[in-house]
Amino acid sequence: MTWVLDNLDLIAALTLEHLRQCLLPILLGFVLAIPLGWVAFRFRLTRGLVLTVTGLLYTIPSLALFAILPTVLGIRFLSEANLVIALTIYAVAIMARSISDALGSVDPAVRQAATAVGYGPWRRFWTVEFPLAGPVILAGLRVAAVSTIALATVGILIGVENLGYLFTNGLQRRIIPEVFAGVIAVMLVALVIDALLVLAGRLLMPWAPRRTAGRRRRLALRLGEAA
Amino acid sequence: MNLFADAIAWIFAPERLEGSVSLPLAIGQHLAYTFVSVVVAALVAVPLGWAIGHTGRGREVAVAVSGAARAVPSFGLLVLLVLIFGVLHKPEAAVVSFVLLAIPSILAGAYSGFEAIDRRVIDAGRAMGMTEWQILWRIEVPLGLPLLIGGLRSATLQVVATVTIAAYINLGGVGYFIIQGVPLRDFTQILGGALVVVALALVLDGLFAVLQHLVVPRGVSAGRTPDVRATPTRRRAVVEPATE
Numbered sequence: 001m002t003w004v005l006d007n008l009d010l011i012a013a014l015t016l017e018h019l020r021q022c023l024l025p026i027l028l029g030f031v032l033a034i035p036l037g038w039v040a041f042r043f044r045l046t047r048g049l050v051l052t053v054t055g056l057l058y059t060i061p062s063l064a065l066f067a068i069l070p071t072v073l074g075i076r077f078l079s080e081a082n083l084v085i086a087l088t089i090y091a092v093a094i095m096a097r098s099i100s101d102a103l104g105s106v107d108p109a110v111r112q113a114a115t116a117v118g119y120g121p122w123r124r125f126w127t128v129e130f131p132l133a134g135p136v137i138l139a140g141l142r143v144a145a146v147s148t149i150a151l152a153t154v155g156i157l158i159g160v161e162n163l164g165y166l167f168t169n170g171l172q173r174r175i176i177p178e179v180f181a182g183v184i185a186v187m188l189v190a191l192v193i194d195a196l197l198v199l200a201g202r203l204l205m206p207w208a209p210r211r212t213a214g215r216r217r218r219l220a221l222r223l224g225e226a227a
Numbered sequence: 228m229n230l231f232a233d234a235i236a237w238i239f240a241p242e243r244l245e246g247s248v249s250l251p252l253a254i255g256q257h258l259a260y261t262f263v264s265v266v267v268a269a270l271v272a273v274p275l276g277w278a279i280g281h282t283g284r285g286r287e288v289a290v291a292v293s294g295a296a297r298a299v300p301s302f303g304l305l306v307l308l309v310l311i312f313g314v315l316h317k318p319e320a321a322v323v324s325f326v327l328l329a330i331p332s333i334l335a336g337a338y339s340g341f342e343a344i345d346r347r348v349i350d351a352g353r354a355m356g357m358t359e360w361q362i363l364w365r366i367e368v369p370l371g372l373p374l375l376i377g378g379l380r381s382a383t384l385q386v387v388a389t390v391t392i393a394a395y396i397n398l399g400g401v402g403y404f405i406i407q408g409v410p411l412r413d414f415t416q417i418l419g420g421a422l423v424v425v426a427l428a429l430v431l432d433g434l435f436a437v438l439q440h441l442v443v444p445r446g447v448s449a450g451r452t453p454d455v456r457a458t459p460t461r462r463r464a465v466v467e468p469a470t471e
Contacts, residue, residue, distance in 0.1 A: 059432045060425050061388035063405055067421030070414075071230045077414065146297045153300040154392060157406070167306045171396070176310045183303040190298035 003177040011166070015185055018162035022152050022193075025084055026145050029091025036092065037099025038125070051097060058093035062086060062154045078159040087152060091144045098140025102133035135208040138201040142194050149190040153182070163189070230418060237419035248403055250423065257400040257427060260390045264325035265333075265383050272330045273375065276337020280371065281363055289334055296331035301389045304328065309396050321390075321398050328389055329382035336378015340371025372442040380435035387428050401427065 004011070040050035060068070065086045070077045073085065106129050114128040130137075153164030166182030169175075201208065237243070243250040279285045305324045312320035344367060352362045394402030404420030 056429065056432075059384055059428045061384075061391045061428055063388070063391045063402055064421035064424040064428075067405055067417045068425070071234075071418055077417070078409075143297065150298055150300045153302050157302075157392065157395060158409075164300070164302060167300075167303045168395075171306045171310065174310060176307070179303060179307045179310055183300060183307055186300045186303060187295070187298045194298075 001177060003175055004181045007178070007181075011163075011181060011185055014161070014163050014165055015189060018149070018152060018186070018189060019193075021080065021084060021155065021160070021162055022087065022145075022149050022189075025087035025091050025148050025152075026141075028088045029095055029144055029148075030141055032088070032092050033095035033099050036096040038103065040096060040100035041103040047100070051100065054093040054096045057089055062090075062151060063157060065089065066154075066158050080155075080160050082158055083152065083155040083160045087148050090151065091148055094144040094147065095137075095140050098143070099133070099137055102136035102140065103129055105136050106132045131205065134205045135201070138197065138205070138208075142197050145193050145197060146190045149193060150186055153186060230414065231422075233415045234418035234422055237415045238423060248399070250401075250404075253399060253401045253403055254423065254427065256398075257387070257390050257402075257424075260322065260325065260393075260398070260400060261383060261386045261431075264322055264386050265329050265379065267322070268326045268329035268382060269333055269379065271326070272333035273337050276334045276375075276378075277341065277363070277368070277371075279334075280338035280341025281359075281367060286338065289338055293331040293335040296328070299328070301328050301385070302392050302395075305389065305393055305396065317396060317398060321393050321396070325386045325389055325393075329386050332381040332385065333375075333378045336375045336381070337371070340374035340378075341367050343374060344370045369442075369444050370447065373439050376435060376439045376442055380432065380439065383431055383435065384428055387424070387431060391424050 036050055036054070039046045041047070066077070066082055069075065069082055069085055070079075075081045075085070110132065111124070111129060114124045119128060152162055153167060155162055156164030156168050163182050163186050166178050166185070170178030170182065238250065276289070279289050301324070304327065305321060308320040308324045309317055312323075348370070349362060349366055352366045357365065390398070390400045391402035391405070394400050394404075394406040401420055401424045405417050405424075408414070408417035408420065
């Protein structure tokens with residue numbers, strides 16, 4: 001406990017650093033997953049392709065992905081870019097599937113009604129389908145955000161300092177409270193971001209049912225987890 | 228792409244069969260840790276998940292646990308347990324952390340497999356005079372099996388990934404080549420190790436995918452709607468379409 005109190009500023013600095021590294025992958029993953037999820041939802045042919053490829057990417061263990069990305073993209077192995085790109089790939093893999101499922105959850109009758117009253121495909125997507133798919137998309141976004149935050153700690157193995165630093169440093173110095181503080185800090189950051197996403201969802205989608213637990217559970221099960 | 232050729236040459240080089248850490252030994256360790264951890268986790272989580280799914284009691288707890296588990300950094304949990312157990316009990320500490328990480332997915336797979344079953348099927352069983360035990364073993368378990376296998380699949384992949392990271396605490400496994408290659412700046416070895424890990428994960432994932440298709444009872448797969456978009460608003464299918 002004294003270790004934690006003596007090192008609050010270190011923990012705070014690492015937390016901010018951690019958040020900074022996670023925000024880009026979460027946002028970028030969300031933006032990239034929208035067209036991918038749409039393509040997977042809309043065409044039978046691309047559905048199998050997109051879902052298989054994202055599923056396989058999600059299967060790759062993080063440490064292996066860190067090792068493969070530099071070779072494919074020509075970036076440095078020990079670099080923040082490597083971590084951010086890897087995290088983005090996982091986020092896209094989670095969200096492409098959930099956005100495709102979310103679009104599939106929109107009542108076809110509503111889609112047809114929108115077409116019937118003269119909505120073009122572009123306007124129909126953004127003003128009818130996307131908002132109605134919102135609650136399920138949010139569920140996927142929450143899963144992606146929380147997993148990204150937990151997964152980012154592995155970055156310390158490729159020399160990127162964030163809350164994962166407390167794990168390696170604590171192991172070398174054999175300070176249990178340091179490692180414990182790291183685990184708790186990561187979980188708190190994930191919890192806060194998750195709560196903020198729920199709050200944002202309530203503000204942006206006041207029409208959405210409050211309880212989407214059933215959908216989230218099923219989604220979570222399909223997505224599983226990566227480490 | 229030359230690097231990939233080098234890495235593949237590294238994998239199949241005769242030296243991989245020699246030395247204190249040979250590649251087949253590392254793969255064997257990796258698989259052994261994964262297998263033991265998933266089996267232990269399943270022994271805990273499957274009966275618990277089935278009990279929750281059958282009675283409907285304790286569902287909120289299970290949902291909360293599997294939700295919170297996603298926020299746990301696996302690397303942090305591993306290091307924490309190693310320090311708590313002491314350096315002499317590293318393998319035990321590691322297996323406990325793998326088991327803890329595998330439980331939530333399996334638990335979720337077990338109970339949601341039961342929940343996805345159309346209540347009318349269970350009521351029909353009860354109306355025919357089946358005992359609770361018969362309902363469990365002859366209706367719920369077979370119909371819930373695809374989702375349970377899905378849970379085991381996620382858990383296995385998570386453990387494979389965490390065993391890779393566990394090389395950092397000198398546990399062996401294929402991650403050893405990646406971790407050990409970093410200070411040596413031996414990128415051929417790093418990439419070679421990574422490719423082996425990926426192959427391992429993909430093969431296990433593929434095996435589970437096949438298994439997931441095989442366990443769908445024949446009557447159910449015949450009535451299953453193949454495309455999500457084609458399903459009516461009120462689902463008629465008995466189980467959720469299995470993950471592909």
